[in-house]
Amino acid sequence: MKTDAQLQQDVTAELKYEPSIHAAQIGVEVKNGIVTLAGQVGSYVEKWNAERAAQRVNGVKALTIELKVKLPNDGKRTDADIAESATHILAWTSSLPEKAVKVMVEGGWLTLSGDVEWQFQRQDAADSVRHLAGVVGVSNQIGIKPSVSATVVKSDIEGALKRRATADAKTISVEVKGHDVTLSGTVHSWAERDLATRSAWGSAGVRNVVDNMNLVY
Secondary structure (H helix, E strand, C coil): CCCHHHHHHHHHHHHHHCCCCCHHHEEEEEECCEEEEEEEECCHHHHHHHHHHHHCCCCCCEEEEEEEECCCHHHCCCHHHHHHHHHHHHHHCCCCCCCCEEEEEECCEEEEEEEECCHHHHHHHHHHHHCCCCCCEEEECCEECCCCCHHHHHHHHHHHHHHHCHHHHCCEEEEEECCEEEEEEEECCHHHHHHHHHHHHCCCCCCEEEEEEEECC
């Protein structure tokens, strides 16, 4: 198991390795395996990439974000401009049904709402607007319409886990209530944890995934 000092070094190195991040502006603190990122970044995308970079480091138990987005003067836009751009780009996103996603912008913070049928559509919507100039944050409140029975959802998830992570499928328990899925058991890395949750979201009709899995190195 890594010490806090080793984790700090590894997270710092991963931030420096990511070309989209100005690592010198981000401070890294670690206590009992919990990593805190603090400082100032020039865009929401940079903040998002910093979070993902830290999560890639083996040994990180949890992540606390204290990063502030400070846009350069030439990067600031009105909320109306951002909303118009977001509406257009969502309309051009081929995976999304027409007019399925609604947009609200306040102080540069963009909120997505509406309903889609699949988690990948929900994710595509957020991915398509994350890089827009002037955005300081994105809240994805898009819901997922129910389309299959709980029995089918449970079968789909368990089948996906067995196909993609045979060794770990036996240690992960799947519970379905309505269209809410709870995953419990143990995984051995962030990658395995992400695989399990993505497998759960990959089943049609899933509206919520609760991650109760334990990360054991």
